[in-house]
Amino acid sequence: MTRTTDLVALNDWYVVAFTSEIPKGHSETTVLLGQSLVIYRGWDGEFQCALAHGDGHPPPLVRQKYGFLWVSLGRPDHDIVSVPEFSxxxxxxxxxxxxxxxxxxxxxxxxxxxxxxxxxxxxxxxxxxxxxxxxxxxxxxxxxxxxxxxxxxxxxxxxxxxxxxxxxxxxxxxxxxxxxxxxxxxxxxxxxxxxxxxxxxxxxxxxxxxxxxxxxxxxxxxxxxxxxxxxxxxxxxxxxxxxxxxxxxxxxxxxxxxxxxxxxxxxxxxxxxxxxxxxxxxxxxxxx
Ligand SMILES: [Fe+2]
CATH class of the missing domain: 3.90.380.10 (Naphthalene 1,2-dioxygenase Alpha Subunit; Chain A, domain 1)
Structure with missing residues (x-):
């Protein structure tokens, strides 16, 4: 699988998991835009995300919002979508x-x-x-x-x-x-x-x-x-x-x-x- 070179796709935010799907102390491998990722959840509940095959690309950005885990592989010029009804x-x-x-x-x-x-x-x-x-x-x-x-x-x-x-x-x-x-x-x-x-x-x-x-x-x-x-x-x-x-x-x-x-x-x-x-x-x- 090949990582896309499409900057429009790379510079957006994507959900890769619901946070409770990954228990503390566990990791999960997934694929986003052709890029393999390893998501790790520490015993403190915090998430880290790394490229499985970096090939010189910068590490992904990771955020938690609305109970979901969001990742961007690029440089998004906008925030994660605003859905006020979640609160x-x-x-x-x-x-x-x-x-x-x-x-x-x-x-x-x-x-x-x-x-x-x-x-x-x-x-x-x-x-x-x-x-x-x-x-x-x-x-x-x-x-x-x-x-x-x-x-x-x-x-x-x-x-x-x-x-x-x-x-x-x-x-x-x-x-x-x-x-x-x-x-x-x-x-x-x-x-x-x-x-x-x-x-x-x-x-x-x-x-x-x-x-x-x-x-x-x-x-x-x-x-x-x-x-x-x-x-x-x-x-x-x-x-x-x-x-x-x-x-x-x-x-x-x-x-x-x-x-x-x-x-x-x-x-x-x-x-x-x-x-x-x-x-x-x-x-x-x-x-x-
Ligand atoms: Fe339908």
Whole structure:
């Protein structure tokens, strides 16, 4: 495996573990952007991260935030994404674990905020055949184009969450603050007017494989965590089976290739936004 030379990819922050996944006094080997890393947790609970094969590269930067361990292999010109809802104590934090996917991180992110797949992939929970049409929503760029948002999304969902008792129209906003992070802000069914968050932090191992670290910040006092987790894992297993069969694994950004349907305004915006970012890693830039 070869470390990427893509500076746009190198100069970003990535989650490589949830801190409690590595017990004190243990180490773990992982791969980020083609670079093998050794993560070591001392008996004092502090983390160290070293390149398995340095080859003259500087040591990685390591931070702990939101319960996750973040690493940058380069020199990021921005901080780790700000998610103020992590410090709102009335929410329940649910660590959804880490799941490997044999595809690019960008394929996982694009699938996450594609509303048109709900009815056909998550039939009976996030969508149904009788309400397959995607209502209009808008795409916005925020923070000087650093962030892509799809706002005003809505969908009739038979069972929108573990807490759902009946079908309802759910309103969403999607935030993509980095090519490898997406957070959905979704109507709470328990607290009207409040949003639940579900987020994906992608660790790209190479251009065609990644691990998805994910979390939820929800208003749900009724369901036990295992019940909520079961709901999420069922949904993600359905997504994973779709991702396994998408080719090419790298996300095409040339507008002439694999043109999404008209309902995928957010997919088109994501691909154009990635193209303008200068990122090469995980993208298929070949023209048709
Ligand atoms: Fe999905």
């Amino acid at each position: 709102e104590h009335e929410r329940r934090f649910i660590h959804r674990g880490r799941i490997g996917v044999p595809s690019s991180g960008q394929r996982v992110i694009e699938n996450f905020f594609d509303l048109s797949h709900f009815s056909f992939v998550h039939t009976g929970t996030l969508g149904g055949y009788e309400s397959a049409e995607v209502p209009k929503y808008s795409v916005e760029f925020r923070e000087q184009e650093r962030e892509l948002w799809a706002v005003g999304c809505s969908f009739v969902q038979p069972k929108a969450s573990a807490a759902a008792g009946a079908a309802s129209t759910i309103y969403y906003d999607y935030r993509i603050p980095s090519p490898f992070i997406s957070i959905i802000y979704k109507d709470s069914l328990v607290r009207p007017g409040r949003k639940d968050l579900i987020g994906l932090f992608i660790q790209p191992h190479d251009e065609e494989s990644c691990t998805v670290h994910s979390f939820a910040l929800v208003h749900d006092e009724q369901n036990v965590s295992t019940h909520i987790l079961h709901f999420y894992h069922e949904i993600f297993a359905q997504d994973r089976s779709i991702l396994l069969h998408q080719t090419p694994k790298k996300l095409p950004v040339s507008p002439r290739r694999e043109i999404p349907t008209i309902s995928d305004a957010s997919s088109i915006a994501y691909r154009r936004w990635l193209d303008r970012s200068g990122l090469q890693f995980g993208l298929d830039r070949a023209s048709a």
